[in-house]
Amino acid sequence: MKILIVDDSQATLEIVNRALEKFGYRKLLIQKANSAKSALQYIGNWKPDIVLTDWYMPDMSGLVLLQAIKQRQLNITVAMITTVDEQAQIDQAFAAGASFVLSKPFTDDELHAHLLPLVQGAEENEIILDDIEVNGELALPKLSQLERLIHKQVDDSLCIKPIHAQEFDETKVPCLMAVYEDKESQKIRAVGILDVYAACVMASGVRVISPEEVQQAIHQNLVTSEILDASKEALSATAFAFLDKKTKMSLRIKTVKFVASPFRKLELLYQTQADSRIDFSCQREGMALGKVLLVGF
Secondary structure, three states, rough: OOEEOOOHHHHHHHHHHHHHHOOOOOOOEEEEOHHHHOOOOOOOHHOOEEEOOOOOOOOOOOHHHHHHHOOOOOOOEEEEEEOOHHHHHHHHHHOOOOOOOEOOOOOOOHHHHHHHHHHHHHHHOEOOOOOOOOOOOOOOOHHHHHHHHHHHHHHOOOOEEEEEEOOOOHHHHHHHEEEEEEEEOOOEEEEEEEEEEHHHHHHHHHHOOOOHHHHHHHHHOOOHHHHHHHHHHHHHHHHOOOOOOOOOOEEEEEEEEEEEOOHHHHHOOOOOEEEEEEEEEEEOOOOEEEEEEEEEE
């Protein structure tokens, strides 16, 4: 989740930044811009999901920034955090496309209450309704089959849904990389990439993982050995859904490793064509939504 804060007040930038870091959103990346013009540069290069902007700024107002974003038909959610409290101006902001207008001063809880629906909406927009079909020669399962197996072997409350193909960016690491191999030839036939949230969701399906351990993993971008082992256990329990179409043999987990930093082959996996990959989300009640990429060979 990428959030850009725009305000000519350094104090406000820091206040909003600290508040956002407390909320525990999906791997949160924050950039700060002290003017609307510099914000447009960030928007072009960094492509944030959400922009939180002040109204009154010297070079260009937040309202003009909001209008510029909407005119360019950028898929970015914009909201305003401002000293403006007159209803006529607030109505003007909403008419221009603002998702909310939060007047200063505000509490962290007020910001969270306004922002959480936008964060959830950004994640829901990634979900697609149709199941994903893949190349029949690959050992990748259909999502419906995988979900049934997860419900039987891991956790019957775990929900998975197809999402749009993910692109590689800085939010994709750290992660877990699971390698699936053919039992006889030991040839690698599939690779799974789980973000930290997905690892926690899978792990908590087979073992009791404390909320504190989950929060630590999310905030510190680290996966404990317990979460790693439990994730491997869950993935191993569902590996026979990966069926080789020629040999009629199921795959098995060769290894599950924690990946702390990006490397070229990891980036290339996210460039795999649609007929050789499955992208899906996984979620349990009370936990954040995780994302998984499966690539077949």
